[in-house]
Amino acid sequence: MNEINNDILNWIINYIEVDHKFYDYKFPPCPYAQSARLKGLIDIQSYNSGSTWKFVFQRVTTFAENKQHNVCILAFPNYTKWNFLLRWRIRQLNKKLINKDYYMQYGLALKTQSRYPELLTRKPYFVVIINCLSDVLSGHRALLKTDYYKPWAAHHYNDVVVRRQKMYEKYSDTK
8 A cells, every 4th residue: 555545544544533523522524434444345546647537537437346345535636626627527427426326525635644746745635535325325314313413514514415415316216
């Protein structure tokens, strides 16, 4: 495993799996990450060079075909967060992935420091996370029975949960 993949694994263990101040130390950012990691269901891939879109598309295609993992995390240099075309393409690809039981989201791996050679060093990695959608929806239903979403701002809940649910209802075959 290269250094970048190792950074992402450490981020999962030391940030994503740990009870967080935001949740008054009742929940980690992802309550299901540790279980997925311990079961070997997480795949981590780091971008090297070339088209970021081709990298995402190739990885998501392979991921969906192999069905060996439930989560795939793709790591990129921080400046990738400014690639609006990539972010738009990910949203468009989600429309097709939903029927294959996958959903992609993207953001920053907070508390990481990118090892990519960049102008702005010490910035967090940009990550694209591909999840098994049925796992995410099942986890969401379980979390609704807790106060997990209580500290979330309304716009954040809409951006993450409501948008995903609307896309699921619109693009899934389970209508």
